[in-house]
Amino acid sequence: MxxxxxxxxxxxxxxxxxxxxxxxxxxxxxxxxxxxxxxxxxxxxxxxxxxxxxxxxxxxxxxxxxxxxxxxxxxxxxxxxxxxxxxxxxxxxxxxxxxxxxxxxxxxxxxxxxxxxxxxxxxxxxxxxxxxxxxxxxxxxxxxxxxxxxxxxxxxxxxxxxxxxxxxxxxxxxxxxxxxxxxxxxxxxxxRGPDEPEIDPETENALPAASEVAQRARVSPALIGTFAALALIAIAATVVEDVGSSWATLYMSDGVGAAAAIAPLGYIALIGFQFVGRLVGDRMVDRLGQRTVARIGGALVLIGMGSALAFPSVPGTLLGFAAAGFGVATLVPATMQAADSIPGLRPGTGLTLVTWLMRVGFLLSPLVIGIVSDATDLRISLLLVPLVGLLVLALSGVLDRRKPALPSS
CATH class of the missing domain: 1.20.1250.20 (MFS general substrate transporter like domains)
Structure with missing residues (x-):
């Protein structure tokens, strides 16, 4: 202590x-x-x-x-x-x-x-x-x-x-x-003072050498599968965040005809309810466990944005973005915690890899949505959001049922 x-x-x-x-x-x-x-x-x-x-x-x-x-x-x-x-x-x-x-x-x-x-x-x-x-x-x-x-x-x-x-x-x-x-x-x-004596391994944002990982962890199909599932859940969360920041305002104005002063509320609804989800997230995880909370979140993304895209309107779309923001609020911390706890990896190694791979979601999402929307329609391309909600539902079994206790200081 x-x-x-x-x-x-x-x-x-x-x-x-x-x-x-x-x-x-x-x-x-x-x-x-x-x-x-x-x-x-x-x-x-x-x-x-x-x-x-x-x-x-x-x-x-x-x-x-x-x-x-x-x-x-x-x-x-x-x-x-x-x-x-x-x-x-x-x-x-x-x-x-x-x-x-x-x-x-x-x-x-x-x-x-x-x-x-x-x-x-x-x-x-x-x-x-x-x-x-x-x-x-x-x-x-x-x-x-x-x-x-x-x-x-x-x-x-x-x-x-x-x-x-x-x-x-x-x-x-x-x-x-x-x-x-x-x-x-x-x-x-x-x-004040230097970082080195106190800096946590998870802040080292450089990818570990493959030889180091190989020495510390036995690479098996189960390990690769678990890590891939965690990375995909984290990427799913970043896809939803990117849709909010890059496309929500555009869809509100062009897709459902919101006025210029109203269109930004799509992004604000998503990020605002993500904030609410993060405020209550620790208590939800303590009560229900990471796995159940992730499944609830995936269902909110799937149903909320799926309904908003199926029945487009300004109020319905705002509710859809709000549901998606709340749904992904705890996903990134959950995957980081799970990755950092994978047996055989040095503390911080799994977390570092997941953090770096999360950026792939921000890299691919604008490309996929931009290309699909030009070929079809922005509303069609945003079906990616309920699809990643379905992905979270399918993969959330890799998360813990209960939140691990914090180690004593």
């Missing part, structure tokens, strides 16, 4: 928790500010759905590239400094996305945003884990809930800017200035 766990957190530890929460909030809100304006950018650049999807793919490509270097960047700069630098740089890249005069600059902005976001994400989680160790109890889920809250606030800011007729350039300059200020304040509240 840590001293802080037995006597309560110190003032510095409470300040550091606030700092990490601010980093997560800024990260969620910065990108969310451009999401409702993506259809506006698409129209201004005269992009087809396929070219739009290809441009969106630049974000996960950038994240996959830079994610391999996040661990070394943390060791060189420190987790808090890297999180602060990334939190300042990310809205600048998003500004480039918003004011891009040609499609190539739009794609370049997305690539840069992805390259900045991935190490920033790892760094803020690394610093959060340092704070969690000082607290002597789990607090990391609360940071992810704060990220979802930030995304809701960012989406609402953007919807407000659209309703007020604020030019996209001015809107995103305000976004950059606001969250750069938040990052600078958060950095002043950080935990």
């Amino acid at each position: 840590t001293a802080s766990a037995s006597t309560g957190p110190t003032r510095d530890e409470r300040r550091a928790r606030l700092a990490v929460a601010a980093f997560f909030f800024a990260n969620g809100a910065s990108y969310a500010n451009v999401v409702p304006r993506l259809p506006e950018i698409k129209d201004a650049l005269e992009l087809s759905n396929t070219l739009y999807g290809l441009s969106i793919v630049a974000f996960p490509v950038g994240a996959l590239i830079s994610g391999l270097f996040a661990g070394s960047l943390i060791r060189r700069l420190g987790s808090a400094r890297l999180a602060a630098i990334g939190s300042i740089a990310l809205p600048l890249a998003i500004l480039l996305v918003g004011i891009a005069p040609v499609p190539a600059i739009f794609a370049l902005g997305m690539l840069l945003a992805g390259m900045i976001d991935s190490p920033t994400d790892v760094a803020q989680n690394a610093h959060g884990l340092r704070v969690q160790k000082r607290y002597g109890r789990s607090i990391i889920n609360s940071f992810h809930a704060i990220w979802s809250l930030g995304a809701v606030v960012g989406g609402l800011m953007s919807a407000g800017a659209i309703a007020l007729g604020l030019p996209i350039g001015l809107h995103l300059i305000i976004n950059a200035a606001l969250f750069a200020t938040v990052a600078l304040i958060a950095y002043r509240l950080r935990l």
